[in-house]
Amino acid sequence: MKKRVTLVAPFYNESGNVLEFFQRVRQIADTMPQYEFEVVAVNDGSRDATWSELLQAQALHSGVHLVDLSRNFGKEAALTAGLDRATGDAVVPIDSDLQHPPELLPDMLAHWEKGAEVVLARRVDRQGDGLLQKLSAVSFYHFHNKISQVKVPLNVGDFRLMDRRVVDALRQLPENHRFMKGLFAWVGFRTVTIPYQPNERVAGVSSFNLWKLWNLALEGITSFSTVPLKIWSYVGLVVSLLALVYASVIVVKTLVFGIDTPGYASLMASVMFIGGVQLIGIGVLGEYVGRIYHEVKRRPVYLVREEHTTGSAAGVAEDRVERA
Numbered sequence: 188m189k190k191r192v193t194l195v196a197p198f199y200n201e202s203g204n205v206l207e208f209f210q211r212v213r214q215i216a217d218t219m220p221q222y223e224f225e226v227v228a229v230n231d232g233s234r235d236a237t238w239s240e241l242l243q244a245q246a247l248h249s250g251v252h253l254v255d256l257s258r259n260f261g262k263e264a265a266l267t268a269g270l271d272r273a274t275g276d277a278v279v280p281i282d283s284d285l286q287h288p289p290e291l292l293p294d295m296l297a298h299w300e301k302g303a304e305v306v307l308a309r310r311v312d313r314q315g316d317g318l319l320q321k322l323s324a325v326s327f328y329h330f331h332n333k334i335s336q337v338k339v340p341l342n343v344g345d346f347r348l349m350d351r352r353v354v355d356a357l358r359q360l361p362e363n364h365r366f367m368k369g370l371f372a373w374v375g376f377r378t379v380t381i382p383y384q385p386n387e388r389v390a391g392v393s394s395f396n397l398w399k400l401w402n403l404a405l406e407g408i409t410s411f412s413t414v415p416l417k418i419w420s421y422v423g424l425v426v427s428l429l430a431l432v433y434a435s436v437i438v439v440k441t442l443v444f445g446i447d448t449p450g451y452a453s454l455m456a457s458v459m460f461i462g463g464v465q466l467i468g469i470g471v472l473g474e475y476v477g478r479i480y481h482e483v484k485r486r487p488v489y490l491v492r493e494e495h496t497t498g499s500a501a502g503v504a505e506d507r508v509e510r511a
């Protein structure tokens with residue numbers, strides 16, 4: 188029996204990249220006949236021709252499993268949908284805009300065959316990223332890793348090969364809010380890192396703007412650390428101590444020099460400062476409470492409109508379901 192390799196590709200408004208993506212994957216798959224390749228393509232509520240192009244691609248290639256989500260759920264949810272359907276002994280999440288070169292697959296598979304359970308692909312440089320993006324990425328990972336038990340490696344994205352065991356472990360994680368990079372790191376397993384040069388996007392534009400990235404960063408930090416919550420006890424302690432010291436100074440000054448009424452400016456400044464600090468504390472609390480709120484509703488991570496399996500992949504997929 189051939190070993191089975193599943194590529195999980197999320198598609199969001201990738202019209203123009205679809206056919207090329209499948210061609211490139213096919214080309215590289217053909218050089219490795221010892222494996223059976225399957226592509227699970229998840230359409231994440233695209234508003235362009237992506238879905239019809241995916242149907243076209245499925246007619247052209249074998250082993251393509253298509254999933255159409257009912258709306259845009261975000262990349263993390265789309266990946267989850269893909270991982271839920273992947274039947275491979277090894278599974279590789281890969282961007283559909285071809286920024287993740289499929290040509291890295293032979294290398295990844297070689298490491299997997301040698302016993303690695305996770306093969307991470309690390310970007311050697313973030314060409315195409317502006318200085319601001321680079322700096323914010325570096326500082327985010329630095330900050331995240333300082334305050335979290337789970338360390339997320341720098342310049343490593345979702346592009347990686349995972350053994351079946353790792354995928355099964357990931358699928359057991361019950362959370363709705365899925366910060367994939369963190370979850371990947373959390374499950375652990377024997378890991379090897381290989382470098383790669385990311386490509387330019389083939390067509391279209393990146394759907395991650397600064398605001399989305401900021402929210403992703405918040406997601407990452409709140410998912411894996413409670414330090415921002417706990418820090419407020421210490422901030423409060425320091426501020427109270429300072430206030431106590433200052434109060435004693437005022438009392439002594441008044442006793443020695445008599446009453447001195449002016450002080451409106453300093454009074455306002457300190458009231459507003461403390462007010463601001465309290466609001467930040469409440470805001471941080473809100474971030475966590477909001478996440479608890481979303482989490483306890485236990486809504487599904489994604490909803491599927493339709494799903495198509497074809498070719499050899501279908502047979503094996505059904506076989507797996509029957510065995511399960």
Ligand code: UDP
Nearest residue numbers: 197198199231261262265282283284393394
């Ligand atoms: N993507 C998705 N849902 C979204 C946004 C993006 O499935 O809401 C997919 C997109 O089709 C691509 C991958 O996630 O395959 C990476 O997205 P993008 O290229 O926009 O991000 P970047 O490469 O700039 O990080």
Ligand code: MG
Nearest residue numbers: 282284286393
């Ligand atoms: Mg991209």
